[in-house]
Amino acid sequence: xxxxxxxxxxxxxxxxxxxxxxxxxxxxxxxxxxxxxxxxxxxxxxxxxxxxxxxxxxxxxxxxxxxxxxxxxxxxxxxxxxxxxxxxxxxxxxxxxxxxxxxxxxxxxxxxxxxxxxxxxxxxxxxxxxxxxxxxxxxxxxxxxxxxxxxxxxxx
Numbered sequence: 278x279x280x281x282x283x284x285x286x287x288x289x290x291x292x293x294x295x296x297x298x299x300x301x302x303x304x305x306x307x308x309x310x311x312x313x314x315x316x317x318x319x320x321x322x323x324x325x326x327x328x329x330x331x332x333x334x335x336x337x338x339x340x341x342x343x344x345x346x347x348x349x350x351x352x353x354x355x356x357x358x359x360x361x362x363x364x365x366x367x368x369x370x371x372x373x374x375x376x377x378x379x380x381x382x383x384x385x386x387x388x389x390x391x392x393x394x395x396x397x398x399x400x401x402x403x404x405x406x407x408x409x410x411x412x413x414x415x416x417x418x419x420x421x422x423x424x425x426x427x428x429x430x431x432x433x
Contacts, residue, residue, distance in 0.1 A: 278325040280332040280410050288324070291331065298327045336406035341422030344415065347373040350383075352425040353412060359398050360408060363428045366393045387431070396432055 288295060299309055302323065313320045342353040350365040365383075368391045373379040386392060401408055413419070 279329045279407070281328065281414075282325055283328045283331060287331075294331075295327055298330070299323065332410065333406060335419075336409045339409050339419050341420045341425050342409065342412050342417040343420045343424060344412065344417040345375055346416070347375055347379070350374055350424070351417070352422075352428060353417065354422065354425050354429075355405065355409060358405075359400055360405075360412075361396070361398045363396045363425060363432065364394070365428070367391055368393070394428070394432060 283291070296306070299305075304312065304323070309320075312323070339355050341355070344351040344353075348367055348370070352363040354361040367374065367383070372382050374383060383392070387394075
């Protein structure tokens with residue numbers, strides 16, 4: 278398995294797509310019940326294959342990611358062969374960037390010494406989707422890139 282198995286909730290949400298996937302494998306609903314009961318390893322393999330297909334489809338469309346924590350903000354732009362990063366760290370434990378108040382504080386103090394702003398770009402050498410997946414597993418969320426574009430204008 279290349280990524281990770283979808284959660285129970287994700288499988289429930291993609292129920293119709295999973296049925297279609299099983300149909301492409303020539304597995305009927307009745308056969309699926311039998312496989313789950315008598316060949317759980319085969320059932321798990323099918324679920325893993327489907328999960329990887331879903332992840333590939335989702336990851337292939339990602340353009341922007343954000344990882345926001347109380348003391349940092351990591352914004353990513355996925356390009357053809359690179360992933361760009363705009364990072365921001367603050368050194369004030371009482372400020373929490375995950376809150377509305379913390380973000381308001383940041384807007385007012387963006388140029389203060391306690392705010393470290395940096396950017397970088399990393400060449401994707403092997404598998405871009407795997408790199409994106411790893412960022413998601415570390416807490417990043419897929420976004421439309423508004424924050425990335427905002428900070429890009431500030432530092433550009």
